[in-house]
Amino acid sequence: MTVLRGLWKHDFPMSQLASWRAGGVAEALFIPADLTDVGTFCHEDPRAGNALFVGHGSNLLVRDGGIGGVVVRTAPGLCAMRQEDDLIYVEAGVGCPKLAKFAAAAGFADAAFFAGVPGTIGGALSMNAGCHGSETWQHVKQALVFNDGKRALHDACDFETGYRSVRFKNGDTPFFAAAWLHFVQGNITVARSRVRDLLRRRAQTQPLGEPSCGSVFRNPPDGTAAAALIESCGLKGRAIGGAMVSHKHANFIVNTGGANAADIENLIVLVQSEVAAQTGVMLNTEVRIVGRKKTDD
Ligand SMILES: Cc1cc2nc3c(=O)[nH]c(=O)nc-3n(C[C@H](O)[C@H](O)[C@H](O)COP(=O)(O)OP(=O)(O)OC[C@H]3O[C@@H](n4cnc5c(N)ncnc54)[C@H](O)[C@@H]3O)c2cc1C
Known part of the structure; x- marks a missing residue:
């Protein structure tokens, strides 16, 4: 097998990578040196088929139980x-x-x-x-x-x-x-x-100084803004643990400090159920939720 030139890290805390600054540990993180290196990994490493490819983690919620297998980070190696x-x-x-x-x-x-x-x-x-x-x-x-x-x-x-x-x-x-x-x-x-x-x-209009993943929910197909629905239900400022619906933009959930992934996911579910109860609209998530729940979640 061709030797990979990139960087490997084991038991890597995904909270260091994900923009929510929350989440569990990845069994292995691979940061390829360049396009050829990632090509070698994809072609020759049997773990590549189940690998999770990520960028800046700005749309990613990694559950607190972490991710088994390999996470491949494209930045900064694939930079041309x-x-x-x-x-x-x-x-x-x-x-x-x-x-x-x-x-x-x-x-x-x-x-x-x-x-x-x-x-x-x-x-x-x-x-x-x-x-x-x-x-x-x-x-x-x-x-x-x-x-x-x-x-x-x-x-x-x-x-x-x-x-x-x-x-x-x-x-x-x-x-x-x-x-x-x-x-x-x-x-x-x-x-x-x-x-x-x-x-x-x-x-x-956006709470850019606080850890978030941007818009958590997709806008419903009829064109209504998810943020407007959430705000109309009085959910701005609603919090679970360190996760809070932003006062500045209702479709953002911010980490006010110390939120874990379960706080964020539980708040997502709470917003969905409150909006559904009050408006009849079921909001779907835009953020990608990956990994295992902690057994005590
Ligand atoms: C403050 C803020 C504002 C935002 N504003 C917007 C906005 O206006 N519009 C918008 O669309 N999004 C917005 N986002 C969300 C996010 O930035 C985008 O979805 C962005 O495209 C995610 O890129 P990423 O590299 O961070 O992907 P990640 O979060 O690392 O990954 C997101 C998904 O893409 C997959 N993925 C990543 N890289 C690859 C790859 N090379 N090949 C295959 N799959 C891959 C991952 O597996 C995962 O499923 C915002 C986020 C924040 C924090």
Whole structure:
């Protein structure tokens, strides 16, 4: 077997990685050195089939009982980004805000929405991250993936994409290693000011100084904002342990200090049941919940 050049950590506390600053331990964390290294892992390591690929953990709740097997972190190893004619080639571990800045410097104003998404491109590809009327997959031309240990290049039309969901048409969810994104060429000054405006608006409306995972719930299909429903039910400020529904944005649950994953998950369930009881709407989660519950949870 080819020797892997990346970093291995064992019994790694996922609270150090996840933006909620909560969660259990991963049996093993692998941080590949680069694209070739992660390719070797996917192709040769029998544990790759069950590995969990993560980026910045900004949409991830890891239960307190932790994760068996390997967690593969794309950042910072998969970090290449370059302009190729009218496309941007970007690897999975690049931060979305970094892509937004890079694209703005090239005059691609319609990439500005990435500035407000604190995850990686890999996470954005997996989640179809979006905001302000734009979504990641509107801009994907091709994606480089590993599926069943094999490396393959796919056109965007090979995927079924929806609101915060992406999969192959046969239902498989691959590991995204890189993508070629297209944007509309415009003016550099306009592109940069769009990024600045967007970040200013976010700072006014979101609790950016507190650990969170962004919007916890998907907006219901009828277009109502989940935040408006939660607020209308009087749930702002509702807390379980160290987890609290944000006073600033009702669709955010913040870790006020010392929250464990069970506090957060229990608060998610409480919000769902209160909103369902008061409005008849069942909110579905946008955050991905992984790992085992602690036996005493
Ligand atoms: C303050 C704040 C604001 C936010 N605002 C927005 C917003 O406006 N719009 C929005 O869409 N999201 C938003 N988010 C949520 C989050 O940033 C996005 O969902 C982001 O795309 C997650 O990227 P990540 O790298 O952190 O993924 P992670 O949280 O690490 O993983 C999320 C999911 O993607 C999978 N995944 C990660 N990398 C890969 C890969 N390379 N291949 C395959 N699967 C992978 C993981 O297994 C997991 O299921 C916000 C979060 C915060 C904290």
